Amino acid sequence: MSVDLAAVVQALGGELHGISTTTISGLASLETAGPSELSFLSNPRYRQQLLSSRAGCVIVAPDMEATAKERGACIVADQPYLYFARLTQWWKAQTRPQVDAGIHPSAVIDPTAEIHPSARIGALCVVERGAHIGANTVLKARVTVGEDCVVGERCMVHSGVVIGADGFGFAPNGDAWEKIEQLGAVRIGNDVEIGANTCIDRGALQDTVIEDGVKLDNLIQIGHNVRIGRNTAMAGCVGVAGSATIGANCTVGGGAIILGHLTVGPNVNISAATVVSKSILKPGHYTGVFPIDDNASWERNAATLKQLHSLRDRIKTLEKETQK
Amino acid sequence: MSVDLAAVVQALGGELHGISTTTISGLASLETAGPSELSFLSNPRYRQQLLSSRAGCVIVAPDMEATAKERGACIVADQPYLYFARLTQWWKAQTRPQVDAGIHPSAVIDPTAEIHPSARIGALCVVERGAHIGANTVLKARVTVGEDCVVGERCMVHSGVVIGADGFGFAPNGDAWEKIEQLGAVRIGNDVEIGANTCIDRGALQDTVIEDGVKLDNLIQIGHNVRIGRNTAMAGCVGVAGSATIGANCTVGGGAIILGHLTVGPNVNISAATVVSKSILKPGHYTGVFPIDDNASWERNAATLKQLHSLRDRIKTLEKETQK
Amino acid sequence: MSVDLAAVVQALGGELHGISTTTISGLASLETAGPSELSFLSNPRYRQQLLSSRAGCVIVAPDMEATAKERGACIVADQPYLYFARLTQWWKAQTRPQVDAGIHPSAVIDPTAEIHPSARIGALCVVERGAHIGANTVLKARVTVGEDCVVGERCMVHSGVVIGADGFGFAPNGDAWEKIEQLGAVRIGNDVEIGANTCIDRGALQDTVIEDGVKLDNLIQIGHNVRIGRNTAMAGCVGVAGSATIGANCTVGGGAIILGHLTVGPNVNISAATVVSKSILKPGHYTGVFPIDDNASWERNAATLKQLHSLRDRIKTLEKETQK
Structure with a gap:
């Protein structure tokens, strides 16, 4: 499969310069790209890699245009990394078969669940009573959406995800535990992505809430009554305990643990494997890791x-x- | 839906005082409850929240009765939090459709598996050869119970759980690894709850054992030949390595790691994200976390x-x- | 069920000495074995346990032969632990029903997927478009293998595994995130074992690669474009962030986190719960854990x-x- 560079620029904008080849067969990093591949430079620090790259064409920012032209063909765009992201989307649409909306026949859907006709429900999913799946949302294979849970529009939910299992709530009863039934649900906004085997528990009394644009990687645990603010992103293996409130535009590194009943304000960046044991209200970058030796x-x-x-x-x- | 408070007291006990409204429409925390909602005060520290709550009625302990009456209606019960737990159970039974016992037609059950007629096996579960599911146990959707594994009575197993995958056992064979077949199984007692996507591995020679009343949250890994004592509770993302023995009535915080071949005695509390690297025989509270900064x-x-x-x-x- | 010891030695080699009973009914550890069970001594440190064991027969190394004979029957083999591993395999083959190759009727297999006739695909698996499953590989129940992903020969993939979910890639777009489509796949070599609910993400541009003989325990997260070298073994709950390269013959303890875009050389041993925050090129044993107290x-x-x-x-x- 090969794609005309002019078609790329026509679809995504940018200025094409110094073109030598007119078709590309793939996307690649600066180091690995060959003459028929399109690459990108997102960070001026990699200038040297740009100059030595064998890529057929490189997407660069305006301030790298002169340097890029020394090397060969380039597309100049204001935000090369964002341009590259959109290019991957365009490329996928050009090169992969479209998958139709609809419900895979092997999925088990409760008759009271509401699934938008433009949504796509993969093989062997389970959507329980009263759940709601919004427009253009995709549940990949083997996803569970529990009773009364809501997934918004344009969400991507990967294989093995469990939305709406019971939160972990028990009252002591002597030495034993008495179950607190989890009467809330999970509400997930629009444009949320949820990685494979991640779990988001239903709330005890009120709902667990994931706001618009949140991105969760794989194997993350979100406890009951957590609220995660808009566009916050969490890497794999993070655990967020019950009733934590996390602001918008935060990033949480892989394996971090956020304890329950605390508040992380907006624009907080937590390093990987850090334990958030108290509220953090001031934006900034926080870490707590024993250094390896x-x-x-x-x-x-x-x-x-x-x-x-x-x-x-x-x-x-x-x-x-x-x-x- | 609304429920008569008299019916609550009739079902669950306690003394109803100073009632102004006779019906409630839901359960809520002190802070969020409105005049048609029932709330509870489990800790005298929250006295101020009690006084300012708009709840239609509040469950309190006898020593808070006088204070509660100042505010309005209350139910006096010896253990308000336990009362509340039972109330959530009662409430769920009143307000949600009952789900019948039985095996969902999409589940894949080996003909030699024994499933009690009062058990409920959810959609797309897999129950393998010789497995045994006890009375009144619920497997939610997409649970795997492997060969010869036993799940006791009144257990709740959430979506995505894998009981009885092979333990991680290999003998070095030069640079490579030779598999040690895992010939044991998993035995789970009564009244055990297992959270979404949690894994409990089968034993190498003998069985992995989860005793009665254990509560495991989501995304927990229990290695082969682990034994977990009665009523011990573990929060999400905990990992317990092979052949660890954990006593009764312990609590383990989220993300903690317990190394293999060691013993944790009864009544030990491990903080979140702590690594248990040696046996702990003395009851108490143990921690090892790099403080965040x-x-x-x-x-x-x-x-x-x-x-x-x-x-x-x-x-x-x-x-x-x-x-x- | 009982097995003749002579048959064991005939199948697996070794020298049988001082036999008193001729049949055994099971395998067990030195401490728990009874007179009809076969055990093994892998480490001369456990000499005392050998002497006090009630096992019907014990597998020992040549240098323990004299000691073992004092006690009773033994099988002398050069590598007792390796012998024991093979014995578990032989034992399983003797005592458990064989499971036929083939695809369980409940599995959902894309017509373009290539599955070797000797492979076994368990109940409720999903194998997507263009995926390839090699000879004698077993997918246990409820496994997902995504588009274009390749699993080699003689692999064992446990229940709940997700191979080929999207890697976690987003470009900032103002406050929001623009998805970077993950155009690579996952390539898994031969003789790889993957534990329950583990996730291996597809690459962004190139493939994520798991080399021959790698052993991954349960609930592990492998990010996009990670490469794991031959025979490396990782215990449960490990997280490996995107584009990390891990050499051959490494071991990674449970709950360790390996950050992205770094290199771990061959023959590196990482302790449990350690955070690898920089490249490690020198073989050795590395640790970073806050000690419990x-x-x-x-x-x-x-x-x-x-x-x-x-x-x-x-x-x-x-x-x-x-x-x-």
Whole structure:
């Protein structure tokens, strides 16, 4: 399969310069691209990779136009990375068979569920009583949407996702636990993407809420009554405990844990594997990770860490002694 | 839908006082409840929220009766949180359609599996050869129960759970790995709840055992030959490595990792994201988490942490110098 | 069911000594084995357990032959643990019904997928367009293999696995995110085992690659464009972020997080719950875990940890003072 570069520019905009080949057969990174492939430079730091790239054409920002022209053909666009993202979408539409809307015959859909005719429900999905799936939303294969849960428009829900399992709620009853039935549901906005095997629990009394534009990677756990603000993105293996409220435009790195009943404000960036143990209201970048080391060094430092508080006291004592 | 408060008290006990409205339309927290909603106060610390709540009626403990009456209607019960848990169960039974026992036609059940007639097997479940599902147990949609595995009575198994996949066992064979077939199974007691997409592996030679009343949240990994004692509860994303033995009445916070071949005694509480790297035999509360900080502060402290052992030596040297 | 020990040795080699019983009914550990069970000693450290074991027969290395004979019957083999692994395979073949190759009628297979006739596709699997499943590979129940993904020969893929969901790729578009379509696939080599509910994402432009002999436990997340080298093994709950390259013959402990766009060389061992935040090129054992402690001690030390960098400065100051 090959695509005319002129068609790319016609569809997506940008200015095509110094063209040598007129057709491309694929998209690739600067390092791996060959003469029939289209690549992109998103960060001026990779200027050297641009110059040495064998790509047939490279998408660059206006300030890299002169440099790019030294090398060969280029498309100049204001935001090359965004342009590239749209190019992947266009490319997919050109090269892959369209999949029709509709419900796969193997899916199990409760008759009271409402599924927009433009939605696509994959093989072996389960959509329970009273659930609602919005326009142009795609459930890939083997997704569960529980009772009364709502998924908005243009969402992409990957295989194995479970929306609307019971939140984890029990009251102590002597040594045993008494179940608190989870009477709320899950409400998911528009343009949300949910990665494979991720779970979003239904609320206890009110709903768990995922706002528009949120992007969740794979194997994420969202507890009951969590609220995640617009356009917040979370990488894989994150866990968010019940009743946490997370603001808009946050990013959460892979494997981070956010404890329950706390608030993370908007525009907060949490590093991978960090434990958010208290509310964070000020925008910024937060981290808490034990640094990796060779095991022997780690053992020494970790052992000393258990005496850290007493070391501080010994420093205080020394300071007093020295001041005498 | 609305429910008469007298019917609540008749079903669940407690004393109804100072009633102004006779019907309620829902359950809600103190903060969000309106005049037609029933709420509860589980902790005397929230006294102020009680006084300002707009709830139509509040469930309180006997020692809060006087305060609650100042505000309006209340139900007095010995354990308000337990009362509330039972209320959610009663409420669900009143307001949601009953789901009949039986096997969904889309489930794939091996003819040698034994399923109690009062059990409910959801859509697209797989129950393999020789498995046993006890009375009144519910498998929600898309659950796998592997060969010879046993699930007790009154269990609730959420969507996507995998019981009885092979434990992770391989013997080194030069650079490669030779599979150790997992010849044990999984035995799950009564009144166990298992959250969405959680996995419980079959044992290598003997069985993996989950005792009565255990509650497991979503996306938990239980390795082969683990034993979890009665009524222990684990939050989401916990991993328990092979052959760990965990006592009764423990709690394990979300994202904690328990290493293999160790013992955690009864009545141990592990904080979220803590790594249990050795046996813990003494009841108590244990933690090991790097505290979150702004990224710049974290970077400075984490870098210094790699020198911690040598800092201790420098303190020792200083102490000797100072004592001269 | 009982098996003649002579048949074991005939099938798997080794020398049978001092036999008292001729049939065994099962395999068991040294501690639990009874007189009709076969056990093994893989590590000379457990010599005492050998001597006190009630096992009918024990597999031992040549250097333990004399000791083992004191106790009773034994099979002498060069690598007892490897012998034991093969014994579990042989035992399973003797004692469990064979499962035929073929595609379970409830599986949903795209007509363009290529499935080797000797492969076995379990109940309720989904194999999408253009996917390829190699000879003697087993997909257990409820596995998804996405478009154009390739699974090699003799692989074992456990229930709930998702191969080929979209990698997590978005370009910023103002406050929102623009999807980068994931145009690559997943290529999995031969003799790979993948644990329950593990996810392996498709690549953005090129493929995600899992080389021959890799063993992945349950609930692992493998991001897009990751490459995992031959025979590397990862325990449960590991997360590997996009474009990480991991060498051959590594081991990664449970719950570890490997950040994206970095390289881990061959023969690297990562401890459980460690965060790999930079490339590791030198073989060895690496760790980064906050040591567990009783909560009160942890609180003191964790609080002091936030002042660690300033403590170092205070030590420096003291050193200067003392040197005066």
